[in-house]
Amino acid sequence: xxxxxxxxxxxxxxxxxxxxxxxxxxxxxxxIAAANAANVRIVHSYVEEFDGVVSPTGFAAMVLxxxxxxxxxxxxDKGWLAVDAFTCGGxxxxxxxxxxxxxxxxxxxxxxxxxxxxxxxxxxxxLEKT
Numbered sequence: 001x002x003x004x005x006x007x008x009x010x011x012x013x014x015x016x017x018x019x020x021x022x023x024x025x026x027x028x029x030x031x032i033a034a035a036n037a038a039n040v041r042i043v044h045s046y047v048e049e050f051d052g053v054v055s056p057t058g059f060a061a062m063v064l065x066x067x068x069x070x071x072x073x074x075x076x077d078k079g080w081l082a083v084d085a086f087t088c089g090g091x092x093x094x095x096x097x098x099x100x101x102x103x104x105x106x107x108x109x110x111x112x113x114x115x116x117x118x119x120x121x122x123x124x125x126x127l128e129k130t
Contacts, residue, residue: 004120006068006088009097012114013104016074016081022107024049024059024074031063031070034099038091041066070096088122 016022024047035042047061056075063070067089074081083100085093097116104111 002123003126004123006086006121007093008084008086008119008121009093010115010117010119011083011097011101012116013081013083013111014114015079015108015111016076016104017079017108017110018076024061024072027059027072027074028061028063030100030103031061031072033103034085034096035063035065035070037099038087038093038096040087040089040091040096067091072100086121094118 028045028047032042032045042063043066044064045062047059049059050057056077058074058076059072060074061072065087068086070083070085072081072083081104083097085096085100087093087096101113
């Protein structure tokens with residue numbers, strides 16, 4: 001029998017728009033708030049804005065948790081946003097994804113949820129003691 005010790009939620013959106021406010025720093029702020037609401041310990045957070053010189057315009061944001069991570073990657077020119085939340089402790093990454101979804105939808109009427117998937121992680125064999 002296989003067991004798991006973690007859950008990973010993947011979310012893909014179209015219609016993310018940067019209007020001078022909703023950039024990578026804004027997204028990182030929302031990710032930190034979602035982590036705090038989930039009562040998970042933040043180890044480090046960082047966002048990198050891409051200016052289009054080497055990479056397409058957009059951002060990569062990461063919140064490193066003691067029990068894994070939350071990340072967001074965006075291509076501004078295409079309106080694509082990929083978010084994932086991975087926890088391997090007691091916190092449910094669905095709550096983190098829900099908080100981020102609510103924050104995004106509250107300011108982006110044309111945001112479209114393309115896909116949301118949940119995957120068990122840290123799969124292992126449950127060995128029954130005899």
